[in-house]
Amino acid sequence: MESSLLASSQSVRSSFSAAAAAGTRGRSPHGPSRVATLAGNGNRARTLRAGPKDSILEVLAQDDMLNATELVQWESGKSVNDIAASQGIRIRRHCHPTASLEEIEKELGPPRNILEKIIWDKEIEVAQGHAKRPLEELIQAAEKAPPSRDFYGALEAAYKRNGVPALIAEVKKASPSRGVLRENFNPVEIAQAYEKNGAACLSILTDEKYFQGSFENLEKVRTSGVKCPLLCKEFVIDKWQIYNARSKGADAILLIAAVLPDLDIKYFLRICKDLGMTALIEVHDEREMERVLKINGVKLIGINNRSLETFVVDTSNTKMLLEKHGDSIREKGILVVGESGLFTPDDVAYVQNAGVSAVLVGESLVKQEDPGRAIAGLFGKELIH
Ligand SMILES: O=C(O)c1ccccc1NCC(=O)[C@H](O)[C@H](O)COP(=O)(O)O
Numbered sequence: 001m002e003s004s005l006l007a008s009s010q011s012v013r014s015s016f017s018a019a020a021a022a023g024t025r026g027r028s029p030h031g032p033s034r035v036a037t038l039a040g041n042g043n044r045a046r047t048l049r050a051g052p053k054d055s056i057l058e059v060l061a062q063d064d065m066l067n068a069t070e071l072v073q074w075e076s077g078k079s080v081n082d083i084a085a086s087q088g089i090r091i092r093r094h095c096h097p098t099a100s101l102e103e104i105e106k107e108l109g110p111p112r113n114i115l116e117k118i119i120w121d122k123e124i125e126v127a128q129g130h131a132k133r134p135l136e137e138l139i140q141a142a143e144k145a146p147p148s149r150d151f152y153g154a155l156e157a158a159y160k161r162n163g164v165p166a167l168i169a170e171v172k173k174a175s176p177s178r179g180v181l182r183e184n185f186n187p188v189e190i191a192q193a194y195e196k197n198g199a200a201c202l203s204i205l206t207d208e209k210y211f212q213g214s215f216e217n218l219e220k221v222r223t224s225g226v227k228c229p230l231l232c233k234e235f236v237i238d239k240w241q242i243y244n245a246r247s248k249g250a251d252a253i254l255l256i257a258a259v260l261p262d263l264d265i266k267y268f269l270r271i272c273k274d275l276g277m278t279a280l281i282e283v284h285d286e287r288e289m290e291r292v293l294k295i296n297g298v299k300l301i302g303i304n305n306r307s308l309e310t311f312v313v314d315t316s317n318t319k320m321l322l323e324k325h326g327d328s329i330r331e332k333g334i335l336v337v338g339e340s341g342l343f344t345p346d347d348v349a350y351v352q353n354a355g356v357s358a359v360l361v362g363e364s365l366v367k368q369e370d371p372g373r374a375i376a377g378l379f380g381k382e383l384i385h
Pocket residue numbers: 114115170172175176177178304306308311339340341342360361362363364
């Protein structure tokens with residue numbers, strides 16, 4: 001299984017794929033962390049470097065995206081969860097995609113928080129996706145998809161045009177923190193209304209279990225005549241999901257630093273670049289921001305005001321992180337998106353003053369009877385498209 005770059009040894013992948021297809025993958029005699037362990041032997045490293053699609057380390061090294069410490073970690077046999085923990089990541093992987101959640105909990109105990117639970121479910125969901133639609137098929141589909149639209153450029157242009165942060169309007173039916181936000185939910189109508197009222201880009205939730213979203217919604221919006229670039233709002237842990245998103249018309253994808261170790265972010269960024277997609281890298285705290293700012297090629301950072309572990313929303317998070325890192329962000333030409341918990345023109349002005357050039361807004365728009373008209377209410381003025 002290629003649950004991530006770090007978990008993507010050929011042997012793990014092939015044993016997983018075969019078993020996933022048969023639905024009978026046996027458990028490793030070594031337990032979950034060993035299944036995910038980076039085999040610290042030359043065999044695997046050689047295997048990874050052998051094929052054109054798998055020369056991950058070479059590609060990253062060529063692009064100056066890999067440093068010596070990471071190479072040592074990769075070769076040293078540390079488990080995925082150990083590497084993640086060494087970077088301050090609290091979300092663990094179970095790496096048992098065909099096991100039941102009961103079995104997983106026997107090994108790891110209950111998930112520590114909602115985000116970890118989402119990721120554990122996602123590991124299983126992605127494994128099922130691999131079995132239904134192999135990666136090779138998706139790569140071809142992604143290559144044949146109409147070219148992606150310029151998500152970053154659309155934000156930049158809208159910010160200049162309107163003088164207020166560019167809007168990424170979220171097509172969001174429900175969320176773990178708020179439950180169902182809108183009963184009568186028509187994703188295409190909402191997307192069209194957002195576009196008509198000045199949204200620069202749209203964010204389409206595709207997670208079914210926790211957000212009642214779907215890839216069908218993404219495809220429907222893409223084929224409805226909506227021209228705004230689309231963000232696939234997913235919990236990405238595997239490159240399969242990026243190709244899947246592109247094949248269904250996504251122009252950008254969310255990568256969450258609280259979930260992904262540095263090497264995964266680098267690898268996924270590289271895939272996005274190859275596919276012409278923008279990656280929105282989401283951070284929530286100081287440590288994640290520091291990690292992400294060290295990664296070459298990051299153009300778009302989202303600061304989430306909502307802790308995905310506790311659900312606490314605090315817009316001063318954006319201010320605090322930009323006070324500390326604004327200079328280096330500006331030097332690198334990175335555009336910042338303020339995410340979550342924005343309800344009023346004062347909220348928008350607050351994050352704009354803190355230094356954001358775009359905002360990602362779901363609840364406060366989607367809950368209104370007319371989500372399109374709600375945009376002028378949020379900004380205190382009409383937005384020009
Ligand atoms: O929204 C949640 O409850 C949530 C829970 C766990 C993980 C992610 C979650 N939301 C994703 C988002 O970041 C928001 O959908 C997005 O920033 C818009 O936020 P809002 O305007 O507050 O709906």
